[in-house]
Amino acid sequence: MSRRSIIVLAAAVVMLYFSIILFMLSPLHGAKSAYYGNSYMNHFGFRQVPSVNWCKELKWRSPPSPNVVALVSYPGSGNTWLRYLLQQATGIVTGSIYMDYGLRVHGFPAENVTDGSVLVVKTHEAPPLEPDKFKSAILLIRNPRDAILADFNRLHKGHIGTAPKSAFKRKSQEHKKSEWANYVSAQLPVWESLHRLWLTRFAGPVHIVFYELLVQDTRATLADILEFVNVTVTEESMNCAIANKEGIYRRKKKYDDFDPFTSDMYVALDDVRNRVLRIVSDYRKRHNITDRSKGNF
Template identity: 45%
Template sequence: MSWSTCYRFRFSSSAVVCLALFYIVVFNGLSLYGLIKSTYTPVSLPVNRDRLYFAYMKYDRALWKCKKPHLSQTPLPLTALASFPGSGNTWVRHILQQATGILTGSIYNDKVLKIMGFPGENIQNSSVLVVKTHDYGRNETQKYQRAILILRNPKDALLAEFNRLRGGHIGFARKEDFTKSRCF
């Protein structure tokens, strides 16, 4: 027997899971420690090294406000934000719109979304950052110059779509809805 076979051992699945959890805890602990000991503070504010230092946020709230969304002044490439229903398309639209300040469009005309913060609903031109779509096929794909494809675990996407159909965009299906023989 060679010396290499003496040191060779096989990890069980529980040992791998324990090692992964240990790595995550240590990595996050070191990251938090680094944040606590961080030397960054605005020059005009007193230094407080006892806890995470987020106090500077309250002094200039204008820095932390999202931009009011508007149509782009310069033409943008027509970009599809494509996904299966329930994959988080509306959520990604919201993040993109708030981060850039440019409206996101949609091939749909959902009046609830229009009222709830998507004034670009039903706009499908180069003045919006992306255009939400759940459609596919040659005719649909030829409309766009670019595409962002959102993928999600099918089980989670179907559950989210079922909740949307039964409870609205931000609601949930009732318990009774899951026991009916006809789901969709």
Template identity: 40%
Template sequence: MILQSWRLFGVSVIIIIYICSVLLFSINSSPRSNQKNERIERFSEFANFHNSRFRGFTSKANIRWCNGLKYLKTNVPNNMITTVSALSTNKVATTENIKDDAVYRIPGLTALASFPGSGNTWLRYLLQQATGILTGSVYKDYGLLKTGFPAENVRNNSVLLVKTHEFGPKAWDPFTKAILLVRDPEKAILAEFNRQSGGHIGFASPDRYKRTKGKYWQKFVLKNLKMWEATNLSWARDFSGSIKVVFYEDLVGNLEVTLRGILNFLEFPINEELFSCTLIRREGVFRRKKRFLNFDPFTISMRSMIKQKKLEVYKYLENLK
């Protein structure tokens, strides 16, 4: 009788161990672990911020400004202007001396509007070099905040102009004038894909184009081609203030003439010494270097759609130049 009890106890222990083993195995194989992998994949595009290749950009950039940067003199109260600490490499004026050291500016606010990837940051850099005046933004990009654009998120007339990728009545409302920066949609979409995956001056890895057998990239192109068209045409057609269309290709190919035209539109006096310095230091650190892929990410149908949209939009915009 006692022997049978021990046998029953032994069998029970074996069954319990078996059940625990099955449960443990099922937990390790459950969808929860897959969710963790998906989370890592989803945020892998931000890994570059911890990558040594990008440390030079996310730390204080050693930019040689042609002149110390400062705010415009304005009737905006000082407490509405973001205070900026003076940087040894960037020479930025603080709001404490804005009344004594700032440049007079007539009331009004100018937008620097563009679809992402169109060269907005590079043009801001050029304008800060040519004028010595800070440019603002409707966004607060911490990477740019630390690398030459301390007036990020300043959106009043204490800055030369304000960067935006938005469009529509609410986006237009604060502005009396606008510079619309337009870039070839194929290059703009590619630049934005690289920015989302590799930061402002980084690149998307070749594997990103092939994600989900290329469907991810295909959807990205289709979605952003529509946004490129909507951004440019809405500003061009519906913005009620004065607008100047600037093609990125003109900025690259004929910088001197194009930049003079922009400064004239802003009604900002050109300092020839600063202007010459800007032409010498035109590159800066905000233009992505060229990289050649060993495959063409754009299919024939993609290129056909992009070409058609470009012809339609450029035809309309050319009449506004």
């Protein structure tokens, strides 16, 4: 191989490595114009995410808490947004069982940290086999219709992007149904199982939060969560968190004239939704929990 060829190959490898790094550090992994218009392009042409205005400088929990709290949800249920709200109100970092490099460099420095040095630990998994991994859990529940749709969007366009309409019509290679139809069919039992397991198998206390209520009454719902994790914040801190509640990690609705769900899908969605609501009701009765909000999804 000639010297020139070696130089060209080396340059290509460097460019590929650089491109991978840029992709990994993008917190939205593919989100497009709605959040990355011209105002967020630097002079090199690379995407730049709007900066997060934190109410206070983020810090680690000190001393670390002996009781690690799980923040549990099905993907697409608003876990990242709730972490953002908690960090805004408390100034304490939140952790995750995962390593999302984009989130790590854009507001969530405790990715892949799962001990008591963080306020809560994000997970989309079933209760761990280790009985002492989590002492308690916040279970964030979102309507399966919206959660499954949000996660489908995430898979195609990142944390806040929206999948194109064509993605919902693309035919599966193995089946006659569309990839979207197969996805909904596969995810419905996953959505149901996750909530069932945390409400019936987890030994510690579970604080149930409905995403829809978090949106509707953010202040009261957030205050209840902070009481559950035994953290007190000032009125000023809460006011700041609410004033900045939108942040950059909520997906904006793109299509008002497009519903990818069929009538059969809606029947199946209602079935699993109602079964989980019954499990929630049974859990509250068993543990003598009063639902002050009277809310669900």
